[in-house]
Each structure stands twice: as C-alpha cells, then as structure tokens.
Amino acid sequence: MxxxxxxxxxxxxxxxxxxxxxxxxxxxxxxxxxxxxxxxxxxxxxxxxxxxxxxxxxxxKRAVFDSQCKGFYDRGVWARLNRVCVDCQNLYRSPEIENECRMGCFATKYFTSCVSNLLLPVDEYQDMAALVRGS
Known part of the structure; x- marks a missing residue:
C-alpha cells in the first residue's frame, strides 16, 4: 500500500x-x-x-501539572478542565486560545467563554476551576 x-x-x-x-x-x-x-x-x-x-x-503520558494551580490536585478534574481548552482550540482552530484558556489555572474569560461555547455547565466548570486553583 x-x-x-x-x-x-x-x-x-x-x-x-x-x-x-x-x-x-x-x-x-x-x-x-x-x-x-x-x-x-x-x-x-x-x-x-x-x-x-x-x-x-x-x-x-505527559505530566499533568500547572504551577499556577495551587489548590486541590485531582488529575481527573484537571484533565476535564484542560479538555475544555483543547476542545475550544479545536473548535476555533486558533492555537493561542488553548494557552489563554488555561492561563491563571483556568481563571480567564477565555475559559468561561470556551465552557459556554462548548455548551457545558458554566457554574460546574467554574467551581472545578476554583477547586484546582485554590480560590
């Protein structure tokens, strides 16, 4: 072939x-x-x-760690939050969106917009982000 x-x-x-x-x-x-x-x-x-x-x-098998995330470390929660940023980048085909979304341990307006645009429950994802952030 x-x-x-x-x-x-x-x-x-x-x-x-x-x-x-x-x-x-x-x-x-x-x-x-x-x-x-x-x-x-x-x-x-x-x-x-x-x-x-x-x-x-x-x-x-990459390390799942963000030095800005100083709260509760849960690999599964972090993976779900990170997946929002990856999916958002794939949705808009704009490489900078993924990094902007993840910045400040998922604390930016990009993250909130991505959650909303992916039709996910915004409050639930903001709570998970706050848990991982420690705020």
Missing part, C-alpha cells in the same frame, strides 16, 4: 469519526500510526528501539 493510500485511509477514518460527532482518543490515533506500514513517524512522537521492534510512547 502506498504512502498516499495509507494517508488517505487515516484521513478518511478521522473525518468519518469527526462527522459522526465523536473525537478520536489518543489510543485510536496511536493505533492508526502503529498499524501503518511506514515506520517513519514525525519527530514529535517519542519512539525508541527495543529488541521486539519499535515502542511508541503515549502522547497522553
């Missing part, structure tokens, strides 16, 4: 998934990359050799 055909298959899977109203998990994207017949991945994927072949590190 040619590189173009594999790329087309991956693009079609992603588009079909997005059109169905659900997003791909990092595991699904990782599986698509691992099943590709091409072993050259972009540099942003941390790949190292093992005797058994290539080992792919999950992109989701």
């Amino acid at each position: 040619s590189h173009c055909a594999v790329t087309l298959v991956v693009v079609l899977v992603v588009l079909t998934t997005l059109c169905s109203g659900r997003s791909l998990s990092s595991g699904e994207v990782q599986w698509l990359l691992q099943t590709s017949p091409y072993k050259s991945l972009p540099q942003e994927y941390n790949v190292r050799r093992r005797d058994s072949g290539l080992e792919y590190h999950s992109v989701t």
Whole structure:
C-alpha cells in the first residue's frame, strides 16, 4: 500500500469519526500510526528501539501539572478542565486560545467563554476551576 493510500485511509477514518460527532482518543490515533506500514513517524512522537521492534510512547503520558494551580490536585478534574481548552482550540482552530484558556489555572474569560461555547455547565466548570486553583 502506498504512502498516499495509507494517508488517505487515516484521513478518511478521522473525518468519518469527526462527522459522526465523536473525537478520536489518543489510543485510536496511536493505533492508526502503529498499524501503518511506514515506520517513519514525525519527530514529535517519542519512539525508541527495543529488541521486539519499535515502542511508541503515549502522547497522553505527559505530566499533568500547572504551577499556577495551587489548590486541590485531582488529575481527573484537571484533565476535564484542560479538555475544555483543547476542545475550544479545536473548535476555533486558533492555537493561542488553548494557552489563554488555561492561563491563571483556568481563571480567564477565555475559559468561561470556551465552557459556554462548548455548551457545558458554566457554574460546574467554574467551581472545578476554583477547586484546582485554590480560590
């Protein structure tokens, strides 16, 4: 299978998934990359050799920490708040939105706007942000 055909298959899977109203998990994207017949991945994927072949590190294993968040540390709550910023950036396709949303430990108007624009319960997410912020 040619590189173009594999790329087309991956693009079609992603588009079909997005059109169905659900997003791909990092595991699904990782599986698509691992099943590709091409072993050259972009540099942003941390790949190292093992005797058994290539080992792919999950992109989701990044540290979940924000030095501005000095309150209650709960990885699940932080992940939900962070997901708002990621989804908002994907919605508007503007890279600076994600950072602005997360700034001050989710204390900006960008975060509140993102929660509202994603049709999520604003009060609930503001309470979670205050808990993580310690305010």
